[in-house]
Amino acid sequence: MYPKVMLRNDTLKAYVTGPKQETVYIHPSSVNFAKGGASAAATGPDVSPWFVFNSLVKSSRMYVWESCRVSQFPLVLFGGELSVKHHAKLVTVDKWIQFKCHAKTAVVLKMMREELDKILQKRIDEPEKGTTEREERWLEMMVSILEGEDDSLRYEDKAVHQRHKKENNVFLA
Incomplete structure (x- = not known):
């Protein structure tokens, strides 16, 4: 089984995952967390919007703890x-x-x-x-x-x- 994938959606200022484009959040304790949400994370034409993660944890929201930016290839x-x-x-x-x-x-x-x-x-x-x-x-x-x-x-x-x-x-x- 390979890691799950999420996309930083700048239009929604959120992260989405799966064919249904479900909204997920990077947990505040994660190294990839940026105050202000997805719009505060590194963006631009040379920064991949894709991340892989291992697990989702549900509390008040669906959170991702361990994630890593990944490119398309x-x-x-x-x-x-x-x-x-x-x-x-x-x-x-x-x-x-x-x-x-x-x-x-x-x-x-x-x-x-x-x-x-x-x-x-x-x-x-x-x-x-x-x-x-x-x-x-x-x-x-x-x-x-x-x-x-x-x-x-x-x-x-x-x-x-x-x-x-x-x-x-x-x-x-």
Whole structure:
């Protein structure tokens, strides 16, 4: 099971999670808590609005204690079910997290995800066997992308989250 995902929704000045966009709050004792709510947290075109968390605790509100900001590529590579809608230029994770990107890029991302899933499954099924040269090349490429990511996948709802277009960007703005 991978961590749950929440989005900082600047329009609502709140955090939302899941397909129903349920409002959740960062607990005041969390290191990610900012006085004034979501609007006081670090924002801007170069700051990811995505967070992963492990558990929700209900008291007067639904609270998240342990959370970590995450960019789009780990969500695509390690998140839940991945689907691609080529005509709409969308990559969707877990049926609610949507990013706009070129169809060719979406195909590459899906292929990378499938390869990663195969490599990880092989490591679980046969832990005594090492990785092949081909698997090493795939893993090196993925690490390179994660280390040098330019945060260029775009959240689909521009009213919620906007980014500035970058030159030589393979993704849509």
